[in-house]
Amino acid sequence: MSLKAALIGAPNCGKSTLFNGLTGGKAKTANYAGVTVEAKKGHFTTPKGQEIELYDLPGIYGLTARSSDEKVAINMLEGQMKGVDKPDLVLVVIDAANLRTHLHSALQLRELGIPMMLILNMIDLAERDGIEIDTTILEKELRIPVVTSRATRQGGRENFLNRLDSLIDDGIENAKIAPEHHNLSELQKSARSLAARAIVKEALINKTTRIIDSVALHPIFGPIMLAVVLFLMFQAVFSWATFPVDFLDGAVSSLADFVRAKVGHTIWGELLADGIIAGVGSVIVFLPLIVILFAFILVLEASGYMTRAAFLMDEIMLRAGLNGRAFIPLLSSFACAVPGIMSTRVIEHERDRITTILIAPLMTCSARLPVYTLIIAAFIPNVKVFGFVGLQGLVMFGLYLAGVISAFVVAFILKKTVTQGAPQAFILELPTYKLPNWRDFYVGIIGAATSFLRRAGTVILQVSVILWILAKFPLSATSLRESYAGKIGAFLEPALKPIGFNIEIAIALIPGMAAREVAVGALGTIYSVQGGESNTQGLAHILQNAWSLPTALAFLAWYVFAPQCFATLATIRRETNSAKWAIFAFLYLLGIAYIAAGLTYHISRLIIGN
Amino acid sequence: MFLSDLEKNKVARISNILDGEFSINAKLREVGFAEGDEVEIIAYGPVAKTPICVRLNRTMIALRPNEAKYIEVEL
Numbered sequence: 001m002s003l004k005a006a007l008i009g010a011p012n013c014g015k016s017t018l019f020n021g022l023t024g025g026k027a028k029t030a031n032y033a034g035v036t037v038e039a040k041k042g043h044f045t046t047p048k049g050q051e052i053e054l055y056d057l058p059g060i061y062g063l064t065a066r067s068s069d070e071k072v073a074i075n076m077l078e079g080q081m082k083g084v085d086k087p088d089l090v091l092v093v094i095d096a097a098n099l100r101t102h103l104h105s106a107l108q109l110r111e112l113g114i115p116m117m118l119i120l121n122m123i124d125l126a127e128r129d130g131i132e133i134d135t136t137i138l139e140k141e142l143r144i145p146v147v148t149s150r151a152t153r154q155g156g157r158e159n160f161l162n163r164l165d166s167l168i169d170d171g172i173e174n175a176k177i178a179p180e181h182h183n184l185s186e187l188q189k190s191a192r193s194l195a196a197r198a199i200v201k202e203a204l205i206n207k208t209t210r211i212i213d214s215v216a217l218h219p220i221f222g223p224i225m226l227a228v229v230l231f232l233m234f235q236a237v238f239s240w241a242t243f244p245v246d247f248l249d250g251a252v253s254s255l256a257d258f259v260r261a262k263v264g265h266t267i268w269g270e271l272l273a274d275g276i277i278a279g280v281g282s283v284i285v286f287l288p289l290i291v292i293l294f295a296f297i298l299v300l301e302a303s304g305y306m307t308r309a310a311f312l313m314d315e316i317m318l319r320a321g322l323n324g325r326a327f328i329p330l331l332s333s334f335a336c337a338v339p340g341i342m343s344t345r346v347i348e349h350e351r352d353r354i355t356t357i358l359i360a361p362l363m364t365c366s367a368r369l370p371v372y373t374l375i376i377a378a379f380i381p382n383v384k385v386f387g388f389v390g391l392q393g394l395v396m397f398g399l400y401l402a403g404v405i406s407a408f409v410v411a412f413i414l415k416k417t418v419t420q421g422a423p424q425a426f427i428l429e430l431p432t433y434k435l436p437n438w439r440d441f442y443v444g445i446i447g448a449a450t451s452f453l454r455r456a457g458t459v460i461l462q463v464s465v466i467l468w469i470l471a472k473f474p475l476s477a478t479s480l481r482e483s484y485a486g487k488i489g490a491f492l493e494p495a496l497k498p499i500g501f502n503i504e505i506a507i508a509l510i511p512g513m514a515a516r517e518v519a520v521g522a523l524g525t526i527y528s529v530q531g532g533e534s535n536t537q538g539l540a541h542i543l544q545n546a547w548s549l550p551t552a553l554a555f556l557a558w559y560v561f562a563p564q565c566f567a568t569l570a571t572i573r574r575e576t577n578s579a580k581w582a583i584f585a586f587l588y589l590l591g592i593a594y595i596a597a598g599l600t601y602h603i604s605r606l607i608i609g610n
Numbered sequence: 611m612f613l614s615d616l617e618k619n620k621v622a623r624i625s626n627i628l629d630g631e632f633s634i635n636a637k638l639r640e641v642g643f644a645e646g647d648e649v650e651i652i653a654y655g656p657v658a659k660t661p662i663c664v665r666l667n668r669t670m671i672a673l674r675p676n677e678a679k680y681i682e683v684e685l
Contacts (some may be wrong), residue, residue, distance in 0.1 A: 062640035064633060101642035101669040184636060185627075188644040205668055213670075217653035217663055311672040315657040324661065324672075425632060425677050426661055427641050430670040 002043075002051040003168070004085065008073065008109060009093030010102055011059030012304070012431035014121040014151055016040075017440050018093060019056040021157060025443040039072065048165040055087065058345070062108050062184070068353075069345035077112055089172060090116045096126035096133060096148065097206070097432065099199060104191035106142065108184070115176045116144050117167065119160060123148035125432070130203030137198045143177060151437070206432045209304075213430075216308045226312055229305070233296045234400060235393050237289055237369070244288035245373075252281035253538065271468060274528035279464025279521040283456050286370040286517065287449060290335075293366050294448040295441070297335045302436035306331065307428055314426055320408040321415025323347055324426050326356040330407070333363035334400075335448070337568045340365075341575055349424040354576055355414050358585050361568050362407040362561065364400045366452075367516040371559050372399055374520055378540035379552040402560050406592065418584075460521050463511040467525050471507070485526070499594060500554040500601030504546065509564075516564045549608060554601035561593035611685075613649060613664065614678035621650045622683035630680050642666055643681055 009015045023042030040056040057073040072081075079086035092109050094102045099120065106118050120126075120133060139146045145167055147160045167174075182190075204210075215221045256277045263269030300306045306328055314324025325347050333340030340360045347353040364372075373396075380392050415421075470485035481490065481503065489507035496506050504526050512519030520539075527542045543552070563569065563586045573582040616622055624647045629635045643649075643666060652670070653663040661674045 061642075062636070064636045064640060066637065098642075098667075098669045100667045101647075104642075104644070105640070184639045185645070188639060192644060192646060202668065205665065205670065209670075213653065213663075219654060219656040223656050307672070311653075311661060311663060312656055314661045314672070314674070315655050425634060425637060426672070426674050427637060427677055428672045429641065430663065430672055 002053045003089060003172070004053045004055070004087045005089040005091055006055040006057055006077065006087040007091050007093055008057055008077065009059060009121075010061050010095070010105065010429070012429060013059070013093045013095045013102075015059065015093045016056055017151065017437045018119070018121060018149060018157075019054065020437075020439050020443055023054055025439055039076065046161050046165045046168070048168075050165065050168050052164075060105075061102075062105055063112075066348040067346050072345075077109075077114070086114060088115065089167075090114045091119055092116060093119045093121050095431075096120040096123045097129060097131060099126075099131075099133060100192070100195045100202070103195045104184075104188045107182075107187045107191050110142070110144070110177050111181060113176060115167075115172045115174075117164070118142065118144060118146045120146065120148045122151040124150040124152060125206075125434070129206050130201060132200035134198050134200050138194065141194050141197075151434070209432045212433055213308070216305070217311065222308070222312050226309055229300075231397065233293075234397055235390075236296070237292050239390070239393070241288040241292055245285055248285040248287070252277060252285060256281070267472075270472070271465070275464050275468030275525055276461065278524040278528040279467070280456050280461050281524075283370060283460050283517050283521045284453070286373065286520075287452060289369045289373070290366045290452050291445060291449055293369070294335050294445055297332060298441055298444045299436050300331070301328075302434065302440060304431040304433045307430045310428055311430065318426075320411045321419075322356060322411050323349070323352050323424060325428060326352065329356055330360060330363055333360040333365060336365050336367070337361045337363065337565065338571045341568065341571045344575070349421065351419045351421040352424055354581060355411055355419045357572055357575060358414060358419075358581065358588075359407040359411050361563060361565070361585065361589060362403045362410065364403045364560070365516070365565075367565065368399075368559055370517040370520045372396055372556065374523075374540060375543070375552050375556055378543045379547075379549055399556060399560055402557075406561070410588075410592075459515060460518055463518050464521055464525050467507075467511055467522055471526055499558070499598040500548075500551045500605075501558075501597075502547070502551065505551075505555060513564050513566070515567065516559065516562075519564070550601045550604040553604050554597040557600035558593045558597035561589050561596055563589035563593075611683060612679045613651075613681040613683050614662075614675040616649070616651050616683060618651045618654070620685065621648060622685050623647065624649060624681055625684045626682040628680045628682065634677060634680050638677065638680060641671060642669055643671075649681070649683060 007015050007019055019040065019042065022044045024044070026042055039058070042054050042056070044052050044054060046052060055076070057076060058069040060070045060073045063074055075081045076084055077086070077090065090109060090112065092106045094106060110116055118138065120135065123133070126133070135146045135148060145163050147163050149157055149160055216225055256273045259273045259277060260269060263272060300309070309331065310324045310327040313327045317324050317326055326344070328346070329340045329343040332343055337360045340363065341357050344353050344356045344360070347356060376392050376395055380395050383391050385391050385394060467485060470488070471483050473484055485507045486503065488510060489503040492506040492509070493503050496509075501509075504523065507526055508519045508522035511522050523543070524539050527539060527546070547555075569582045569586055572585050573579050576582070613622075624643060624645050626645065627635055627638055627643060647667055650665045651662050652665050655661045661672045662678060663670060663672050664678070
């Protein structure tokens with residue numbers, strides 16, 4: 001029979017690295033009726049062949065639940081979650097380098113009365129800093145198995161696995177301690193005295209961390225460093241991706257040509273070349289952009305720099321009515337608003353959390369990159385300003401900035417109106433800087449790439465086919481306007497004409513409501529049907545002739561705000577537990593998008609004079 | 611005196627943690643603040659000197675003066 005074990009520990013204790021190491025990174029996000037649980041579930045087998053079902057629960061410092069994330073972990077441990085049994089074994093993970101500060105959490109968790117094992121994690125890093133811990137004292141006093149584990153490589157886990165086997169052989173119930181109840185300050189007192197005896201040698205905070213922080217937390221150099229990091233990130237996304245994107249682009253158009261040559265100009269050949277390959281291909285070429293962006297976010301998160309950014313931004317965020325903690329979900333939203341919105345669970349105050357959720361879609365997510373890249377490549381000249389900054393990159397940066405600034409303005413207005421409330425506490429641990437674990441990194445990147453490709457293979461594929469049919473039929477149609485798609489577009493045209501959008505955009509926006517990057521595929525299909533070209537290079541050229549500059553700029557402005565993502569709206573509904581906030585988000589974003597696109601169109605027309 | 615009044619780079623010991631609204635006492639204790647622990651302010655936020663970054667034993671914790679004023683310290 002498989003044994004159910006839960007990993008529990010403070011944020012930054014290296015729990016997830018341990019989880020990925022044990023389970024090989026093959027995890028499923030467990031979902032239970034009624035609650036959205038961010039508990040990852042995986043499996044591993046001990047050397048003696050015991051099957052273990054392992055849960056990675058959200059980080060908690062103790063048993064006083066504050067944020068909705070922590071409630072999930074605590075409810076599961078206390079057996080209060082519907083349909084989920086209490087774990088058979090709790091694996092308490094403590095960062096060995098911070099034993100003195102965190103040991104009390106093990107004493108507190110012991111009171112749950114569940115068999116328990118203590119893992120002093122990242123012992124190699126603690127030892128490198130000059131810390132020595134005597135685990136036998138901890139074992140004797142806590143009366144539970146205490147093992148150490150390394151941050152790097154497999155070797156460090158054998159000890160844990162063998163102890164786990166002997167614990168199971170001896171009968172797991174023996175690791176159960178009769179619950180005794182103490183208040184927090186009593187617990188801390190006994191934890192501190194135990195730690196003092198178990199820590200043989202202690203040293204100063206990690207030297208590298210102190211050196212980096214003397215710059216990263218500096219009142220002047222800190223913000224400069226943050227700005228440089230973010231700017232480099234966006235420049236890198238744009239320039240590093242050029243080569244692989246161009247390569248994929250070439251491959252897609254060769255494939256389309258190949259299909260046209262082989263299958264010939266039959267209706268099926270056209271469906272395959274213009275519908276499927278042009279539609280799906282024009283989205284897939286952007287995979288490198290998404291991978292590079294996620295890579296940056298993952299590294300910032302794993303290295304420990306993200307919390308420094310939260311520290312630097314807290315006061316500014318507070319003045320906009322937010323909490324410094326909101327910086328992390330908002331920065332993740334640059335990759336994708338869905339995980340960004342889900343990570344707002346670390347924000348303990350419900351109103352602060354809702355404000356953050358409502359502005360998360362304003363952070364420019366990676367799905368907008370295909371759209372921005374296409375339009376910028378077509379309409380913004382590839383020249384350098386000040387001799388070294390690419391104008392195209394600068395425009396991209398400007399679009400990101402527009403999203404951020406409007407997010408602050410919207411947050412400020414929301415806090416004054418619909419999400420009023422007193423400012424809440426900000427207490428955040430800044431972990432020691434670490435090199436990211438390659439396996440965690442790999443698991444994260446693969447996850448992001450797979451979900452992007454899965455969308456391309458499902459939603460975008462279906463949309464491309466349907467759109468191709470709508471644009472192609474009835475066969476008697478001599479222009480797009482006479483096709484079924486044209487009839488639908490013509491219905492929307494009166495509403496979109498005032499903001500400079502033509503009928504092709506109107507048609508592309510309908511499927512584009514499902515996901516932003518779909519609009520690129522849709523434009524690819526629509527113009528392919530019209531012209532017979534397939535790749536985005538070709539699409540960029542077509543757009544140069546088909547759109548005026550004000551229309552292109554209005555389209556970019558629209559994309560900064562428009563709520564074109566069902567996944568985001570569904571996540572808002574689920575996370576706020578109300579359709580009301582999802583509808584509110586949809587309407588306010590649509591309103592701003594319309595106004596912004598209209599203003600951009602008319603102002604740029606006045607300036608350019610056409 | 612309180613942690614919020616401590617001078618930068620002066621090492622002090624926590625003598626008491628006060629009670630306050632929103633179970634601030636439990637929040638501070640669970641993240642690790644306890645009587646007898648060593649604390650030192652090592653950095654201030656760039657705007658209006660908030661939040662503050664505190665070294666608590668070997669752990670670094672960022673909090674606002676608003677929370678730090680519940681922690682009593684002795685030099």
